[in-house]
Amino acid sequence: xxxxxxxxxxxxxxxxxxxxxxxxxxxxxxxxxxxxxxxxxxxxxxxxxxxxxxxxxxxxxxxxxxxxxxxxxxxxxxxxxxxxxxxxxxxxx
Amino acid sequence: xxxxxxxxxxxxxxxxxxxxxxxxxxxxxxxxxxxxxxxxxxxxxxxxxxxxxxxxxxxxxxxxxxxxxxxxxxxxxxxxxxxxxxxxxxxxxxxxxxxxxxxxxxxxxxxxxxxxxxxxxxxxxxxxxxxxxxxxxxxxxxxxxxxxxxxxxxxxxxxxxxxxxxxxxxxxxxxxxxxxxxxxxxxxxxxxxxxxxxxxxxxxxxxxxxxxxxxxxxxxxxxxxxxxxxxxxxxxxxxxxxxxxxxxxxxxxxxxxxxxxxxxxxxxxxxxxxxxxxxxxxxxxxxxxxxxxxxxxxxxxxxxxxxxxxxxxxxxxxxxxxxxxxxxxxxxxxxxxxxxxxxxxxxxxxxxxxxxxxxxxxxxxxxxxxxxxxxxxxxxxxxxxxxxxxxxxxxxxxxxxxxxxxxxxxxxxxxxxxxxxxxxxxxxxxxxxxxxxxxxxxxxxxxxxxxxxxxxxxxxxxxxxxxxxxxxxxxxxxxxxxxxxxxxxxxxxxxxxxxxxxxxxxxxxxxxxxxxxxxxxxxxxxxxxxxxxxxx
Numbered sequence: 277x278x279x280x281x282x283x284x285x286x287x288x289x290x291x292x293x294x295x296x297x298x299x300x301x302x303x304x305x306x307x308x309x310x311x312x313x314x315x316x317x318x319x320x321x322x323x324x325x326x327x328x329x330x331x332x333x334x335x336x337x338x339x340x341x342x343x344x345x346x347x348x349x350x351x352x353x354x355x356x357x358x359x360x361x362x363x364x365x366x367x368x369x
Numbered sequence: 370x371x372x373x374x375x376x377x378x379x380x381x382x383x384x385x386x387x388x389x390x391x392x393x394x395x396x397x398x399x400x401x402x403x404x405x406x407x408x409x410x411x412x413x414x415x416x417x418x419x420x421x422x423x424x425x426x427x428x429x430x431x432x433x434x435x436x437x438x439x440x441x442x443x444x445x446x447x448x449x450x451x452x453x454x455x456x457x458x459x460x461x462x463x464x465x466x467x468x469x470x471x472x473x474x475x476x477x478x479x480x481x482x483x484x485x486x487x488x489x490x491x492x493x494x495x496x497x498x499x500x501x502x503x504x505x506x507x508x509x510x511x512x513x514x515x516x517x518x519x520x521x522x523x524x525x526x527x528x529x530x531x532x533x534x535x536x537x538x539x540x541x542x543x544x545x546x547x548x549x550x551x552x553x554x555x556x557x558x559x560x561x562x563x564x565x566x567x568x569x570x571x572x573x574x575x576x577x578x579x580x581x582x583x584x585x586x587x588x589x590x591x592x593x594x595x596x597x598x599x600x601x602x603x604x605x606x607x608x609x610x611x612x613x614x615x616x617x618x619x620x621x622x623x624x625x626x627x628x629x630x631x632x633x634x635x636x637x638x639x640x641x642x643x644x645x646x647x648x649x650x651x652x653x654x655x656x657x658x659x660x661x662x663x664x665x666x667x668x669x670x671x672x673x674x675x676x677x678x679x680x681x682x683x684x685x686x687x688x689x690x691x692x693x694x695x696x697x698x699x700x701x702x703x704x705x706x707x708x709x710x711x712x713x714x715x716x717x718x719x720x721x722x723x724x725x726x727x728x729x730x731x732x733x734x735x736x737x738x739x740x741x742x743x744x745x746x747x748x749x750x751x752x753x754x755x756x757x758x759x760x761x762x763x764x765x766x767x768x769x770x771x772x773x774x775x776x777x778x779x780x781x782x783x784x785x786x787x788x789x790x791x792x793x794x795x796x797x798x799x800x801x802x803x804x805x806x807x808x809x810x811x812x813x814x815x816x817x818x819x820x821x822x823x824x825x826x827x828x829x830x831x832x833x834x835x836x837x838x839x840x841x842x843x844x845x846x847x848x849x850x851x852x853x854x855x856x857x858x859x860x861x862x863x864x865x866x867x868x869x870x871x872x873x874x875x876x877x878x879x880x881x882x883x884x885x886x887x888x889x890x891x892x893x894x895x896x897x898x899x900x901x902x903x904x905x
Contacts, residue, residue, distance in 0.1 A: 286629060296650055305463040305467060306463075308459050308460060308463055309463070309626075312456035312459055312460055312625060313456075313622040313625070313626060314622075315613060315618040315619075315621050315622050316615075316618055319612045319613050319618060324596075326591075327591050327592025327593035329611050329612065331611065331612045331613075331782060332666070333872075335459075336455065336663060336666040338456070339455070339459055339659050339662045339666065340774065340897055341456075342459045343462075343659040345463075346466055346655050346659075347656045349463075349565050350656055353652075358499060
């Protein structure tokens with residue numbers, strides 16, 4: 277993940293670089309790319325929503341979904357950093 | 370188009386314009402710091418903006434007047450293909466969540482004002498830094514020009530653009546006034562002016578979109594009717610459609626991805642980012658900025674509404690202003706026009722500041738006056754911000770509008786070529802500085818030649834931004850193709866240069882710099898003077 281290269285200087289008690297939480301964070305950030313770049317999965321008009329073809333409302337829905345995913349990633353990341361800070365005596369950030 | 374001047378709309382427009390002008394000049398006193406002569410103050414607002422100011426500033430910066438006019442215009446003309454702007458802005462946020470906080474930290478620690486500052490510090494290469502700076506300036510100039518095109522569209526529809534029989538001076542006078550005012554308050558207030566005006570701009574835009582998306586469909590008989598009318602039009606014209614055809618899907622995806630990668634390479638995006646107070650402000654912003662994407666999606670739908678409302682314009686960029694004029698009462702049309710007009714001022718101000726910072730820091734200071742004091746830097750930056758705007762104005766007034774649009778298209782392709790040096794540099798020092806320079810050159814060259822070779826029904830060259838991807842055979846965004854080529858060349862050359870033991874530049878950053886936050890040792894709110902970091 278993004279901040280992998282931060283870790284090398286940290287004290288030896290540092291937990292491993294790749295943890296389940298970080299994998300989840302990565303998935304949250306990658307999911308929008310898979311969904312949006314796979315255009316074939318949503319290039320259709322039906323089902324329509326209040327008259328708006330699927331193609332349009334689906335992508336606008338993904339604005340909300342990707343926001344929720346980024347918020348999740350943000351909160352998990354903060355928790356991860358706090359946990360590491362308390363373990364590493366505040367040295368790692 | 371109605372004949373004559375729409376007096377009520379014009380009155381409302383002028384009212385808002387005067388209001389933001391006053392704000393622009395008063396902004397100089399907003400959160401003023403002791404050391405107002407430094408580039409950090411004028412060019413980055415003292416690096417003091419919190420979550421909400423940054424949100425308005427970035428939103429006001431990225432979603433420009435041209436966006437408001439061009440995205441629905443693309444839908445109006447071609448249908449689904451123009452909607453790529455929505456997945457594009459969806460993809461931007463996970464990307465910046467990953468790399469911008471690192472850029473913020475390292476810039477804060479070393480007093481970097483521009484991306485080129487970082488590249489020079491990281492790779493110890495003035496050549497690479499110059500390449501990034503020149504690319505940034507070249508890509509920004511036509512973008513500023515397009516903001517003027519946005520204002521022109523609004524003025525035209527209000528009837529103050531003048532007909533064919535008015536002389537050029539009367540015709541261009543409103544634009545000249547708007548730009549003179551913009552230049553004056555940017556000069557005196559720096560980044561604080563657009564930051565303050567962005568509040569007005571975005572509030573107006575949100576109100577206009579909220580009203581438009583409810584009021585217009587009711588008047589037109591609902592979305593069913595709107596999309597039916599649009600579908601009929603595309604079928605009759607034999608071009609476009611409500612969903613991208615099989616052949617258009619690669620184009621759609623590559624345009625979304627390429628544009629998303631490019632957006633935060635633009636100097637004006639970085640300027641707005643670096644003006645924020647802390648690293649957390651940026652991450653928090655990636656969770657609230659998507660509200661603008663939603664707005665953009667709704668705005669795009671206005672393109673269909675223009676079709677259903679029977680708006681007939683030869684210049685697609687007038688479609689949305691004309692739709693507002695046809696559908697809204699005069700006074701509210703005035704509000705909508707003000708939203709677009711002010712929407713041009715905010716990004717134009719930030720872009721000119723960003724381009725000026727690049728020139729001052731990475732050309733003037735690195736190559737012309739290495740011993741410039743912070744005061745001299747600020748003075749040069751202020752002057753260059755004026756020159757940049759005058760240049761854009763001359764560009765728009767003397768040349769055909771399509772020239773600005775062509776250059777903007779090229780600018781997007783070019784700016785993407787700085788991605789490997791910047792984002793690559795944020796995560797690894799593995800790339801060799803000369804390899805990055807080589808990759809950049811290849812990407813620029815390929816992108817420019819390929820774009821030159823794209824013909825459209827109306828243009829022989831620069832007719833579009835998509836072309837067959839060599840080796841894949843599908844039609845894709847050629848900026849992304851150039852980017853892939855760029856990365857491949859950078860990797861291959863790095864291996865080669867390492868094999869020959871080519872000397873590395875000096876890296877003045879250390880790994881902890883990339884995660885430092887405000888309050889950490891060395892990243893106090895008291896910054897080192899912008900010039901103290903130089904190792905040259």
